[in-house]
Amino acid sequence: MKTRILVAVAGVVVLIAAAAVYVGMAAARNRDVAATGTVSLAPGPRLLVRSTADASRGHVVTVSSTDPGGPRAVSPVTCARVYAAAGTGLCLRQDGDLTTYQLAVLDSGLTSKREIPLVGLPNRARVSPSGNLVAWTVFVTGDSYNGGVFSTRAGILDTRTGELAPSLEDFAVTLDGKPYQAVDLNFWGVTFTRDDHTFYATMSTAGHRYLVRGDFRAHTIGSIRENVECPSLSPDSTRIAFKSAIDDDPAKGWRLSVLDLASGRVTPLAESRSVDDQAAWLDEHSVAYAIPRGTQHSDVWTVPADGSGVPRVLVPDAESPAALG
Amino acid sequence: MYLSTIGRSEHKVSRGKIAANVLALGTVSLVTDISSEMVTAVLPIYLVLSLHLSPAIYGLVDGLYTGATALLRLVGGYLADRVSRRKTIAGIGYAISALAKLGLVAAGASAGAIGAVITADRTGKGLRTAPRDALITLSAPQDMLGRAFGVHRAMDSAGAFAGPLVALGVLALVGASSTDAFDAVFVTSFCIAAIGVLLLILFVRDHRTPRPATGTVSPRAAAALLKSAPVRRLLIAACVLGTATIGDGFVYLLLQRREDIGTGWFPLLAVGTNLAYLVLAAPLGALADRFGRLPVVLCGYGALVVVYLLLAGPVSGWPLVVVSLALYGAFYAATDGVLMALAGPVLPEALRTTGISLIQTGQAVAYFVSSALFGLAWQVWGIGPSMAVAAGAAVLAIVVTFGLLRKVR
Numbered sequence: 071m072k073t074r075i076l077v078a079v080a081g082v083v084v085l086i087a088a089a090a091v092y093v094g095m096a097a098a099r100n101r102d103v104a105a106t107g108t109v110s111l112a113p114g115p116r117l118l119v120r121s122t123a124d125a126s127r128g129h130v131v132t133v134s135s136t137d138p139g140g141p142r143a144v145s146p147v148t149c150a151r152v153y154a155a156a157g158t159g160l161c162l163r164q165d166g167d168l169t170t171y172q173l174a175v176l177d178s179g180l181t182s183k184r185e186i187p188l189v190g191l192p193n194r195a196r197v198s199p200s201g202n203l204v205a206w207t208v209f210v211t212g213d214s215y216n217g218g219v220f221s222t223r224a225g226i227l228d229t230r231t232g233e234l235a236p237s238l239e240d241f242a243v244t245l246d247g248k249p250y251q252a253v254d255l256n257f258w259g260v261t262f263t264r265d266d267h268t269f270y271a272t273m274s275t276a277g278h279r280y281l282v283r284g285d286f287r288a289h290t291i292g293s294i295r296e297n298v299e300c301p302s303l304s305p306d307s308t309r310i311a312f313k314s315a316i317d318d319d320p321a322k323g324w325r326l327s328v329l330d331l332a333s334g335r336v337t338p339l340a341e342s343r344s345v346d347d348q349a350a351w352l353d354e355h356s357v358a359y360a361i362p363r364g365t366q367h368s369d370v371w372t373v374p375a376d377g378s379g380v381p382r383v384l385v386p387d388a389e390s391p392a393a394l395g
Numbered sequence: 396m397y398l399s400t401i402g403r404s405e406h407k408v409s410r411g412k413i414a415a416n417v418l419a420l421g422t423v424s425l426v427t428d429i430s431s432e433m434v435t436a437v438l439p440i441y442l443v444l445s446l447h448l449s450p451a452i453y454g455l456v457d458g459l460y461t462g463a464t465a466l467l468r469l470v471g472g473y474l475a476d477r478v479s480r481r482k483t484i485a486g487i488g489y490a491i492s493a494l495a496k497l498g499l500v501a502a503g504a505s506a507g508a509i510g511a512v513i514t515a516d517r518t519g520k521g522l523r524t525a526p527r528d529a530l531i532t533l534s535a536p537q538d539m540l541g542r543a544f545g546v547h548r549a550m551d552s553a554g555a556f557a558g559p560l561v562a563l564g565v566l567a568l569v570g571a572s573s574t575d576a577f578d579a580v581f582v583t584s585f586c587i588a589a590i591g592v593l594l595l596i597l598f599v600r601d602h603r604t605p606r607p608a609t610g611t612v613s614p615r616a617a618a619a620l621l622k623s624a625p626v627r628r629l630l631i632a633a634c635v636l637g638t639a640t641i642g643d644g645f646v647y648l649l650l651q652r653r654e655d656i657g658t659g660w661f662p663l664l665a666v667g668t669n670l671a672y673l674v675l676a677a678p679l680g681a682l683a684d685r686f687g688r689l690p691v692v693l694c695g696y697g698a699l700v701v702v703y704l705l706l707a708g709p710v711s712g713w714p715l716v717v718v719s720l721a722l723y724g725a726f727y728a729a730t731d732g733v734l735m736a737l738a739g740p741v742l743p744e745a746l747r748t749t750g751i752s753l754i755q756t757g758q759a760v761a762y763f764v765s766s767a768l769f770g771l772a773w774q775v776w777g778i779g780p781s782m783a784v785a786a787g788a789a790v791l792a793i794v795v796t797f798g799l800l801r802k803v804r
Contacts, residue, residue: 074597081593089586093568096579100570191443209443253773365446365504365574 107143111154112178115395117352118159119388120152122368130161130180131388135352135395138370138385147180150192153350153392156201158229162192162208173206175229186234190223194300194348195390198262198269202230203286205260205269224257224271226286238271241284244292245275252276257291259300259348263307270294270301270310281312281329298329300348302357304375308332311339311349311357311375326359328375337377351375352384352393360389416534417543419598420527421550423591427489428551430588431516432558433580434496437566441577446504465756465763467521472529472752476612481526481533481748482601488523489595492516493588499581525752532739532747533602540739541688544732545680552673556666561587611745620750625741628799633734633754635799637761639696639792641703641769641785643668646723649706649778654716664720671724672731679728680736688737689800693793695729698722700789707782734758737800 111118115135121127121144128148134140149161150171159176171188173195190208197204207224226235235241238257243250252275260271267287273280281298284291297318302311308331313324323344328337339357349357358372370385385391475484495516502508528544535543562580569576620626647664683691702722705715735751742750765788772781 078593078597082590085586085590085593089583092582093565093579096569096575100575191440193443209439253770362446362504 107141109143109145109147109180110178111159111176111180111394112157113394117358117370117385118152118154118390118392118394119370119385120149120390121388122366123387124366127366130159132394133385133388135393139383145180147176149174149390151195151206152390153195153197154394155197155199155392158197158201158204160195160197160204160206162188162195162206171208173204173227175204175227184227184229184232186227193222194224194259196260196262196348197392198266199264199305200266202266203228203262203269205262205271207258207260221254222256222258222274224260226260226269228286235286235289238284238291241289241291243273243282244290245280246293250275257282259302261301261303261310261348263303270303272299272301279315281310295329295334299324301329302349302351304328304351305354309375311351313345313347313349316344326357326373328357328377339373339375339377340379341371341373341381343381347389350391350393352391358384358391358393360391362389414535415598416600417531417547418550419594419600420531420534421547423489423595423599424527424547424551425554426594427492427588427591428554429558429561430496430584430591431492431520432555433562433565433584433587434499434516436559436562437577437580442509445574445577446506446509465521465759467518468525468752468756468759469749471522472525472748472750473612473614473617475526475529475748476617476746479612479745480601481530482595482599484748485523485526485530485599486592486595488519488521488526489588489592490519491522492519493585493592495519496581496585496588500578525748525755528735528751528755529739529748530599530602532735532742532751533744534600537740539684540736541680541683541691541733542677543680544736545677545683545728548680548728548732549673549676552669552676556669556673612749617746617749617753620742620746620753623741625802626750628802629738629741630754630757632796632799633738633758634761635792635795636692636696636730636734637758638765639699639785639789640762640765642762642766645766645769645773646702646706646719649782650716650719652778653706653711654713664716667717667720668724668727671721672727673724675725675728676732679725680732683729683733683736688733689797691729692733692737692800693797695726695733696789696793696796698726698729700786700793702726703782703786703789707779707786 109130109132116132117135117138118130118132121129121131121142126144130145130147130149130152131142133142147161149163151162153160157178159180161174161176162171163174165172165187171190171192172185173188174182175184177183188206188208190210192206193209194207203226205224205226207222210221210223224238239255243255254275256274258272260269262269267285269284269286271282271284273282273291273293279297279299280293281295281301282291282293297314298312300313304311310329310331311326312329313326316322316325324346326339326341326345326349328339343361345359345361347359349359352358352372355376356372356374358370360368361371362368367387368389369383370388370391371381372384373379373381471484471488475481495512498512498515499509502512531543531547532540565580565583566576569579621630643665650664679691702719705719738751738754739747769781769785772784
């Protein structure tokens with residue numbers, strides 16, 4: 071018994087020491103970085119991204135539109151997801167401990183104007199073209215007791231009036247024109263038109279995923295077509311870039327395509343890899359999206375929006391792209 | 396010969412020693428649960444924020460998570476009886492789960508590899524549960540089985556309680572939620588799980604009987620278990636009881652909707668239940684030994700009926716939440732371990748692990764089916780009528796269980 075206790079104590083000490091050393095080394099690798107340069111969200115020929123570079127991981131940075139791989143301005147602000155338009159920024163970030171998150175509405179100087187606690191893991195962030203409305207999506211876990219099943223929750227905030235729709239599930243939903251109610255409704259990936267009340271998003275229910283159009287003023291949502299996820303409206307509001315599950319099966323990955331709203335025609339883009347991101351329009355002709363590289367990094371790629379050309383890296387070591395200019 | 400008379404007097408072990416083995420198993424469970432709940436707590440954050448997996452992929456991974464264990468339990472149980480090495484099979488299960496934590500680091504961002512690692516982790520859990528419970532039944536005298544399971548379950552949930560806190564501590568030490576921080580959580584989780592395996596090897600005693608005669612443990616003998624009326628009754632009762640349970644997720648969701656609890660508090664609902672479970676498991680186990688296991692199990696389901704009625708009833712406010720969660724925890728404390736204590740003596744020692752895994756699998760499958768049915772009922776009938784049906788089903792389960800198990804001691 072004595073030997074066994076000695077062996078046990080020795081084993082426990084060794085294992086705990088091993089864990090402590092690993093944690094210590096990880097902590098040493100993870101020192102935070104200082105800001106370099108001034109980041110502004112004011113409209114201009116710049117791209118806003120979240121850095122995934124080792125030296126500035128998580129920080130909001132801007133690069134020049136003409137030289138996106140060139141020098142970056144690194145801000146002290148860190149976000150899990152970021153987006154900006156017309157001088158308004160939306161940053162989804164950790165709030166204190168690791169289980170709670172918040173959204174922060176940023177002005178053009180990255181000062182936080184409003185913070186709202188978020189429940190769930192930040193997933194998508196969007197700002198309307200006017201900068202007046204912001205939308206977000208979080209993943210909400212169930213309870214750990216049960217293994218936890220995921221659902222998503224999407225909300226919209228009017229930054230002028232302060233009007234808040236914490237969950238689109240509270241809106242009046244129609245599916246194929248008929249009023250629809252279900253407990254398994256999930257929404258994600260909001261994108262805004264220029265009128266500051268119409269939006270598009272993804273709705274899932276009963277195993278199907280739909281493109282929906284909603285009205286933030288009327289609190290209504292109606293389905294348009296199936297298997298369209300994470301819509302992103304073009305600057306001229308005529309097309310929607312989206313991802314769709316290959317063969318309608320998310321396990322096979324996602325294909326990036328563009329839907330012409332007037333004709334309903336779908337154009338697959340030249341990107342053949344699986345893209346699991348809400349694309350961002352750089353201008354009327356091209357979209358940008360993140361492709362993860364290993365577990366630590368991600369690059370922002372771009373591809374023409376008309377199905378031509380080839381994808382190319384736009385900003386290395388970055389994600390969450392938004393064109394400011 | 397009645398099965399309940401088998402295996403009753405073969406092992407006269409003194410009380411002190413018995414307690415030691417149950418405590419050793421409880422400690423192993425406690426340490427292992429710290430390790431596994433650390434990972435459970437951060438896995439969604441890791442998959443989504445760090446690896447950018449979408450909910451659909453997460454759903455697939457999660458499906459593997461829950462689906463992989465049920466049948467493996469049967470295989471593990473049978474295997475443990477067959478080679479008459481319950482500790483070894485349980486140990487292999489614990490070791491597989493421990494290695495899976497390192498597998499998470501190695502899997503990187505590959506969804507396929509992560510799915511495989513999580514399946515391995517659940518395989519480990521499937522393998523170890525029945526041999527562990529069989530060891531508990533073999534390590535305590537029959538009149539103390541309720542207490543033994545109560546103590547074990549209390550230690551188990553204490554670990555589940557501490558796990559997320561340890562994970563948060565590691566994340567806080569390492570800093571930002573980079574992949575590095577999550578790797579540190581997984582490595583720490585591995586080290587803790589390895590401590591569990593070490594403690595199992597050093598301090599848990601196997602309960603090895605002389606190698607059973609050929610034919611004692613065979614698929615045929617396992618099938619013959621079902622011919623024994625007490626075993627069949629227990630299995631049916633376990634399935635009936637499983638069917639009466641609608642799923643934790645629904646209970647918490649209903650509470651949250653009823654009370655409009657901020658979703659930030661949502662995880663705390665499970666914590667509340669766990670706390671009641673932790674506090675009540677040992678005393679209710681002792682109560683079961685004193686006043687009979689069946690009454691305690693039935694009272695547990697009575698508590699469940701009250702929870703369902705509360706959720707559908709007119710009372711509201713914070714008292715409703717507190718009372719519901721306390722009763723829900725009491726339901727688990729009165730049924731989870733006590734049912735195993737009820738099952739232990741009925742099963743012949745040579746096939747005890749097989750029998751326990753059979754009962755656990757039956758209950759788990761019934762629970763899975765009833766959760767799916769309740770989800771459907773909720774959608775078709777709405778909350779009120781569905782809850783009424785659920786409460787009615789639970790009452791019916793109490794009556795049926797009483798009828799079935801009246802004679803099982």
